[in-house]
Amino acid sequence: MLGSCLCGQIKYEVACFHPEITNCHCGMCRKFHGAAFATYGKVQSRDFRWLEGQTLLGTYQSSTAAERGFCTCCGSSLYYQFVGQEDQISIAIGTLDEEPSRSVDNSIFCSSRPLWSICNKDIPEHPEW
Ligand SMILES: [Zn+2]
Numbered sequence: 001m002l003g004s005c006l007c008g009q010i011k012y013e014v015a016c017f018h019p020e021i022t023n024c025h026c027g028m029c030r031k032f033h034g035a036a037f038a039t040y041g042k043v044q045s046r047d048f049r050w051l052e053g054q055t056l057l058g059t060y061q062s063s064t065a066a067e068r069g070f071c072t073c074c075g076s077s078l079y080y081q082f083v084g085q086e087d088q089i090s091i092a093i094g095t096l097d098e099e100p101s102r103s104v105d106n107s108i109f110c111s112s113r114p115l116w117s118i119c120n121k122d123i124p125e126h127p128e129w
């Protein structure tokens, strides 16, 4: 599966997501994405490679446990990685350019979810604008 940032200068390839894809509702993911939650697919490093634009990657250490990666040109949130666990990377799957090979497995940090982000099935849905 191919993925890229918003400006398209950073491109990557994932062979498979394993062992899971997770919606994370924690406050750090919410702020890093500027969105209700982040969806991350875990990838073993042998199943992942950067194809282009790696020199544009910026990193931010959001806690002692993890570092987050983003595009320094367009600001796209791309990944997080636990410190000392360089054998796997969690990719922000909103940056995929095609459907992932598995669906979302679970949601975590649901107790951090603000009321506004709880999906209201009664609101109108539009195909585009
Ligand atoms: Zn970019």
Ligand SMILES: [Zn+2]
Residues within 6 Å of the ligand: 024, 025, 026, 027, 028, 029, 030, 038, 109
């Ligand atoms: Zn999180």
